[in-house]
Amino acid sequence: MSGSKPDILWSPHHPDRYVICDSELGLYRIGPVGSSETKPGTLPLSEETAATLLAINSDTPYMKCVAWYPKHEPECLLAVGQANGRVVLTSLGQSHNSTYKDLVGKEFVPKHARQCNTLAWNPVDSNLLAAGLDKHRADFSVLIWDISSKFSPEASVASEKSRFSAVELDSSTVVTKPLYELGQNDACLSLCWLLRDPKLLLAGMHRNLAIFDLRNTSQKTFVNTKAIQGVTVDPHFHDRVASFFEGQVAIWDLRKFEKPVLTLNEQPKPLTKVAWCPTRNGLLATLTRDSNIIRLYDMQHTPTPIGDETEPTIIERSVQPCESQIGSFAWHPSSQNRMVVVSAANRVMTDFTVFERISLAWSSTTSLMWACGRHLYDCAEDGAEGVQGAIEKDIATKMRQRAQSRYGHDTAQVWRNHLLAGGNDSQLKCLWYDLFYMKLCAEDLELKLQGNKQSLVHSGIKNIVKTSSGTTESRRCWSGSDRQTDVPRYHSEERCLALRLCGWISKGPDIDVEVFLRSLEHEREWERAAAVALFNLDIRRAIQILNKGATAEKGDLNLNVVAMALSGYTEEKSSLWREMCSSLRLQLKNPYLCVMFAFLTSEPGAYDGVLLESSVAVRDRVAFACMFLSDSQLPRYIDKLTNEMKEVGNLEGILLTGLTKDGVDLMESYVDLTGDVQTASFCMLKGSPSDVLKDPRVQCWIENYRNLLDAWRFWHKRAEFDIHRGKLDPSSKPLAQVFVSCNFCGKSISYSCSAMPHQGRGFSQYGVSGSPTKSKVTSCPGCRKPLPRCALCLMNMGTPVSNCPGTGKSDEKVDLTRENKLAQFNNWFTWCHNCRHGGHAGHMLSWFRWGALDGTRGSLVLAPCRQLDFFFKFGPKITTTEESLYPSVLVQIFFALAKIMSLPKSLFGGF
Numbered sequence: 001m002s003g004s005k006p007d008i009l010w011s012p013h014h015p016d017r018y019v020i021c022d023s024e025l026g027l028y029r030i031g032p033v034g035s036s037e038t039k040p041g042t043l044p045l046s047e048e049t050a051a052t053l054l055a056i057n058s059d060t061p062y063m064k065c066v067a068w069y070p071k072h073e074p075e076c077l078l079a080v081g082q083a084n085g086r087v088v089l090t091s092l093g094q095s096h097n098s099t100y101k102d103l104v105g106k107e108f109v110p111k112h113a114r115q116c117n118t119l120a121w122n123p124v125d126s127n128l129l130a131a132g133l134d135k136h137r138a139d140f141s142v143l144i145w146d147i148s149s150k151f152s153p154e155a156s157v158a159s160e161k162s163r164f165s166a167v168e169l170d171s172s173t174v175v176t177k178p179l180y181e182l183g184q185n186d187a188c189l190s191l192c193w194l195l196r197d198p199k200l201l202l203a204g205m206h207r208n209l210a211i212f213d214l215r216n217t218s219q220k221t222f223v224n225t226k227a228i229q230g231v232t233v234d235p236h237f238h239d240r241v242a243s244f245f246e247g248q249v250a251i252w253d254l255r256k257f258e259k260p261v262l263t264l265n266e267q268p269k270p271l272t273k274v275a276w277c278p279t280r281n282g283l284l285a286t287l288t289r290d291s292n293i294i295r296l297y298d299m300q301h302t303p304t305p306i307g308d309e310t311e312p313t314i315i316e317r318s319v320q321p322c323e324s325q326i327g328s329f330a331w332h333p334s335s336q337n338r339m340v341v342v343s344a345a346n347r348v349m350t351d352f353t354v355f356e357r358i359s360l361a362w363s364s365t366t367s368l369m370w371a372c373g374r375h376l377y378d379c380a381e382d383g384a385e386g387v388q389g390a391i392e393k394d395i396a397t398k399m400r401q402r403a404q405s406r407y408g409h410d411t412a413q414v415w416r417n418h419l420l421a422g423g424n425d426s427q428l429k430c431l432w433y434d435l436f437y438m439k440l441c442a443e444d445l446e447l448k449l450q451g452n453k454q455s456l457v458h459s460g461i462k463n464i465v466k467t468s469s470g471t472t473e474s475r476r477c478w479s480g481s482d483r484q485t486d487v488p489r490y491h492s493e494e495r496c497l498a499l500r501l502c503g504w505i506s507k508g509p510d511i512d513v514e515v516f517l518r519s520l521e522h523e524r525e526w527e528r529a530a531a532v533a534l535f536n537l538d539i540r541r542a543i544q545i546l547n548k549g550a551t552a553e554k555g556d557l558n559l560n561v562v563a564m565a566l567s568g569y570t571e572e573k574s575s576l577w578r579e580m581c582s583s584l585r586l587q588l589k590n591p592y593l594c595v596m597f598a599f600l601t602s603e604p605g606a607y608d609g610v611l612l613e614s615s616v617a618v619r620d621r622v623a624f625a626c627m628f629l630s631d632s633q634l635p636r637y638i639d640k641l642t643n644e645m646k647e648v649g650n651l652e653g654i655l656l657t658g659l660t661k662d663g664v665d666l667m668e669s670y671v672d673l674t675g676d677v678q679t680a681s682f683c684m685l686k687g688s689p690s691d692v693l694k695d696p697r698v699q700c701w702i703e704n705y706r707n708l709l710d711a712w713r714f715w716h717k718r719a720e721f722d723i724h725r726g727k728l729d730p731s732s733k734p735l736a737q738v739f740v741s742c743n744f745c746g747k748s749i750s751y752s753c754s755a756m757p758h759q760g761r762g763f764s765q766y767g768v769s770g771s772p773t774k775s776k777v778t779s780c781p782g783c784r785k786p787l788p789r790c791a792l793c794l795m796n797m798g799t800p801v802s803n804c805p806g807t808g809k810s811d812e813k814v815d816l817t818r819e820n821k822l823a824q825f826n827n828w829f830t831w832c833h834n835c836r837h838g839g840h841a842g843h844m845l846s847w848f849r850w851g852a853l854d855g856t857r858g859s860l861v862l863a864p865c866r867q868l869d870f871f872f873k874f875g876p877k878i879t880t881t882e883e884s885l886y887p888s889v890l891v892q893i894f895f896a897l898a899k900i901m902s903l904p905k906s907l908f909g910g911f
Contacts, residue, residue, distance in 0.1 A: 005328060005344050006020055006021060006328055006342050007066065007327075009021065011068065012333065023058075023061075025063075026055075028053055029054055032048055051349060054092070056092075057090055057091070062083040065081040065116060065117065066119070069126065070121050076092050077090075077103060078092070081116030085109070085112070085131075087116060089103050089106045107173060109174060110176075111176075116133055118188065127147050128145070135185070135186055137185055140182055140183055142181070142201070142212065144178055144180035145179060146175075183212075187206040188203050189206075189229050190204035191204065192233055194238065201214070202233070202241060205228060207226075207228075227248065227250035228243060230244050230271070242276065247267035247268060264286075264297055267288050267295070270288065275331055279332070280337055283298050283299075283337075285297075291326060292320055293320050294320075294341070295317070295318050298317065300315060322350045327345075337353055337356065340352070358371070359371045364396070364400075364711035364712050399676065402678060406717075411724075414435050415432050415433045417682070418433075430617065433503060435683065438457050441497065456497070457497075461502075461655060462639065462657060463660070465494060469492065469494070471492040472490070473490055474488070475489070478538075478539055478540075499511065499623055513533070526545055526552075527559075527590045530543075530562075534599065535627065547559070565581065581597045585597035591613050618641070618645070618652035618655060618656070621641070622656065645666055649668075649669030649671075650670075659684065659686065659688040661692065663692070664692060664698060667683065667697075685702075690731065693731070705721070709721065742787075745783040790843055792847055826843075827841070829841075830844050
């Protein structure tokens with residue numbers, strides 16, 4: 001184009017051809033490098049493609065705009081707008097048949113010469129060509145030409161010759177009368193046909209965007225705006241239009257044309273071109289002046305009318321097709337995200353493909369997917385066995401399986417939840433047993449009478465031992481022996497409570513571990529049971545357990561050797577037995593056998609060999625400390641052990657921290673390590689105080705677990721969890737979502753009643769009696785308007801069934817039994833969805849039951865709502881007595897109406 005930057009047009013018919021428009025027209029064919037179609041001297045566009053020049057047209061000087069004919073025939077017909085306003089039809093070396101031969105060289109001349117700014121072919125009626133011109137005070141700026149027109153008035157030939165004296169005109173090739181003239185006394189800078197209706201033309205006028213309808217050219221729809229340049233319609237959404245002004249792009253929705261639905265970020269330099277991608281939905285490309293960057297806007301939303309306060313989500317990107325300044329670009333009509341750009345200076349062309357953003361996504365079932373463009377890829381690793389093993393170890397898979405087994409929902413036998421989790425996780429086993437013992441102690445009636453003790457149950461042993469007072473020291477003999485031991489033991493109520501939480505003893509003041517030992521024997525934990533018996537100074541019982549374990553099925557015969565070594569225990573500090581046990585105990589593989597000999601060979605008060613053995617369960621080490629450490633040693637050890645558990649996120653530490661802030665810190669470390677928000681959610685709900693449940697971390701775990709259940713489509717499991725949560729945390733219960741509301745003020749009747757105070761006059765001012773057993777609310781507590789009347793008893797709704805007339809002496813006839821009168825359901829509001837009549841639920845049930853039992857009254861059963869509707873429209877309001885029956889009242893009314901209207905009684909079902 002003369003004196004301006006070049007432009008590119010892709011052929012609408014051939015995906016491998018395009019035109020470069022500058023001072024001349026150049027037709028190029030694009031193809032792969034080294035193909036038979038490429039000739040010597042081709043222009044390289046990329047590493048894979050090159051362009052071959054096919055034809056050049058220099059017959060149309062002063063070009064300002066170009067538009068390619070949209071139909072297949074003629075295939076290379078171009079409309080060229082010139083600086084003097086003329087529109088010329090030309091071609092690029094194509095031989096046309098006789099039918100279209102006359103179109104080439106045809107000119108369309110306006111009345112007054114001025115610059116032609118834009119051209120647009122009608123996509124449906126291809127004979128129509130719209131041209132946008134500069135402003136002229138006596139002429140129109142939007143001219144729609146019919147290229148098949150042969151109009152050339154003979155009377156105006158002389159005037160045409162005078163206007164174009166330098167050009168010899170052929171009356172057969174010049175058209176001076178447009179088919180439509182629009183936009184008088186205005187300028188048109190851009191225009192396009194609307195794809196949703198070929199009779200609508202969108203034009204960017206001087207100060208507004210205008211929509212012209214060719215069926216009624218006297219009217220137009222317009223909106224005032226400065227964004228009038230480069231109007232273009234989204235090919236994937238015909239109601240979305242883009243336009244620009246200087247450095248700002250406006251996105252319009254033609255269904256809501258008052259203002260732009262979106263304004264893109266303003267660029268520092270003026271824009272020169274905007275274009276929608278024809279192969280990608282919602283992708284808009286923009287180019288600024290003197291720039292080598294094309295900016296892309298990906299509109300991630302469904303194109304619907306958008307409210308005033310919401311805007312669609314867009315993703316902005318920038319691509320750099322070449323190093324030099326870009327003069328123009330054009331999207332390829334069929335290749336996805338492909339474009340050709342031409343430099344502003346020397347026609348250097350580049351074939352460029354915009355690569356899609358790659359989006360990675362983990363599915364809720366541990367599958368990895370990624371999307372790129374229109375392709376979706378599934379990630380699969382080599383070695384199916386290894387992958388399957390990794391999936392089974394993944395915490396998401398474990399939580400999914402546990403959710404299906406109702407893990408965490410057993411509130412009676414809390415310890416069973418570790419079995420629902422598979423039973424192979426030692427930390428979960430310790431956790432749920434800790435919570436089980438906390439539950440048993442919390443339900444202890446004796447502790448409930450001692451409020452301070454009961455409140456300490458869920459606070460953890462760390463807080464329990466700090467409140468210990470009245471500790472007594474005792475020395476006792478070895479059980480089954482008269483030998484006095486020099487090992488001191490400590491006793492207090494708090495220490496007994498700690499032992500109960502550890503599971504060693506049950507309810508009672510005496511320390512009796514026999515029940516615990518039997519349970520360990522049942523679980524075949526022989527070494528642990530022997531250690532617990534030894535810690536309780538019952539060496540004979542420990543030897544019996546070891547012998548039993550050695551003789552049991554699949555037992556370890558080495559336990560007999562350990563039992564033999566225990567039987568030789570002596571308290572002499574310089575004995576050979578003590579010396580050998582101290583040196584050889586570390587060679588024992590089982591930690592409980594090791595700590596047994598460490599206990600027997602330790603000095604009183606120095607039990608590091610037992611307390612620091614990390615392989616021994618925390619509960620056993622804590623129970624041992626509560627029995628053998630003094631008041632000064634015990635808190636220090638518990639604090640140290642608590643900090644260790646919190647740092648490593650060991651769930652056994654819940655026994656120490658309890659369900660407190662320290663417990664949340666420990667659980668946070670566990671979740672950070674494993675990601676198990678399922679266990680964290682259920683654990684924190686088991687007796688935590690309200691301030692702990694309100695902790696943001698706890699709420700985050702709970703919400704994440706709920707979202708996981710939703711992602712897995714476990715709707716029923718999520719509902720069960722919400723119900724479970726509501727029972728344990730009443731503050732989490734959602735507000736009522738279904739209620740009976742007043743027809744006048746819209747407020748909830750039931751909620752307003754329950755929220756009002758029950759003191760003073762109470763509800764007496766609203767028609768409610770003071771009796772708590774026979775309360776009634778016959779008017780809205782909010783606006784005091786009367787509630788609707790029951791269609792049968794004619795009393796206002798809210799009046800209990802037992803207070804309604806007619807329920808005193810005729811119960812056997814109306815079938816309102818004592819059970820129905822006492823049931824709360826009888827007082828519920830019921831109504832028909834068709835006629836909106838209703839009443840007390842008890843009365844409605846009685847009415848339809850009575851009609852169903854009496855076969856001669858079929859008309860009332862078949863159409864009860866119509867009968868009631870007829871009655872309430874034309875019948876008077878009737879006050880019944882106690883002896884009258886509701887159906888008989890209606891029958892009397894029907895008979896009265898039948899007599900008045902002279903209707904036969906058979907109409908009412910043979911009454």
